Amino acid sequence: MNAASQTAGEQSKLWNGLTGRAWVETQDLLDPMFKPLEDLLVEAVFAGSESQVLDVGCGTGSTALAVARRLGAKGRCIGIDISEPMITAARARAERENTPASFIRANAQNHAFEPASFDMILSRFGVMFFDDFVQAFANLRRAAKDGAELRFIAWRSLSENPFVTTAEHAAAPLLPNLPARRLDGPGPFAFADQGRVSRILEESGWAEIDIRPIDVACTLPEKELVRYVTRIGPLGLILHEADDRTRTQVIETVCAALAPYVHGAEVRFSAACWRIGARARSA
Template sequence: MSHTERASVANPEQAEAWNEGDGRHWVAHRDRYDEMMKGISSHLFEAAAIAPEDHVLDIGCGSGQTTCTAARGAQHGQALGIDLSAPLLEEARRRAKGENLVNTRFEQADAQVHPFAAASVDVVISRFGVMFFNDPVAAFTNIARATRPDGRLAFLCWRKPLDNEWITELGAVLASYVPLSGSLDNDGPGPFSLAASGRITDLLHTVGYTQISVDPVDEPMRLGDDVNDVLDFVSQMGLVSSLLDKADEETRAKMLHALHERLGSHETAAGIFLRSAAWLVTARRPGWAPDIETSER
């Protein structure tokens, strides 16, 4: 039986995606994604304010960069990274071992249903890993239960697609050739499910968080060195590759040429950059939480 089959999963479609094409793409381009997220990640860790003794939970840890950063901050504590993707977790464990981080653990788990020890972590973080739940209320209730009274939550999630140049530039080109089926900007599981700040606030209030703050963060993302490098990368991304696959050979060639032209307009001596727009969300678990039991570390 595979790791995926053993894990308790409430979001099977996401588990399938991240254990197959999406997960393999992130593993293949680990260093590129780390570079793309570098600027925006600094906001997350400043807000999380991880202390040396903290126990940190990283939701949707991917290939482990954020978990390893948390572990270095919590040098006398521990960082636990969880993700649905076995390929990404394998990469994360390799990274932690290479960095000799003995206070780091990784588990294949779905945060919506995983039986975390109650009140066992001081800080919960996530870099774009909390937008994919079928039932966000259940998921954040479970995450809150794992957090100690007065514990902290800090995460990044994307704002609207139209606010994100990395979406609008690629999408505008592709839409000229094939219909963009469905909407990225909706409440269902997906990268933009928490794009509305009011939805975030209502959700966290519902599950009992206090001191909720939702602040905009805008950072350029470096997609790669030059046009050919970036075109090869983006053409393998799930959203782009699925649209390319819908086209016949002639149309596909035209789409790739148009993408090449559009990306070229953003090329600089330092590489190709497109703007990103996210929410930085912080909140606290109430200091008095009678519904959870404090666990021993």
């Protein structure tokens, strides 16, 4: 097995296992927390238009459903994700809401989309996990019509997002096996380097590349802080294996470290991200 296929297998295992289930079980926290970022994507969709829109790495479907509601009966939104638990949750949400979004469980890097079928491709934190970014964005380019818009949001650097890493830094002395974040491959911070993102898009057939830093205020209920930090990220992957004593120590230590972000009944932090736009280059 080569390195690329091994990485792809790791991502599939991750998102179809503990991590995927955790995102499903915490969607009631994550969707409101990231809604300000979702809104930045959805507002770019022309309400009531006949646009065909693809949401890449759609997760449990929040953005795809919001786009489908905005499009109405004339347009169409399809979400794609590698995670079976998350796609199952997205389909269930669409059925409950009677919202006409559809969902595909597949890897957008190599899925056989109908060529030139989308007017717009969107993603909220869903495009940083491919094992070959140029191949993935080239595949998305083939799925896009000439001149189609690409819009997505990705994290900037770890150093600019201290809230994201405070919990694991605080817990590390108590959890020697805590997995380190990978910055050189698939993962939330794979697009921290603006120049790298630009090169990937240029090489894969996208033009008019526009990469802008944004800092967006996000919140979650203080009463849900422990559930959030013990389920999401590297800490969520390992803490379930700890004994009760260690788990209690970790939670106490992490909550103390995150105290500066707690303001009454809310936890507040700034998400330092890139808002990235491009257009499908004509063949």
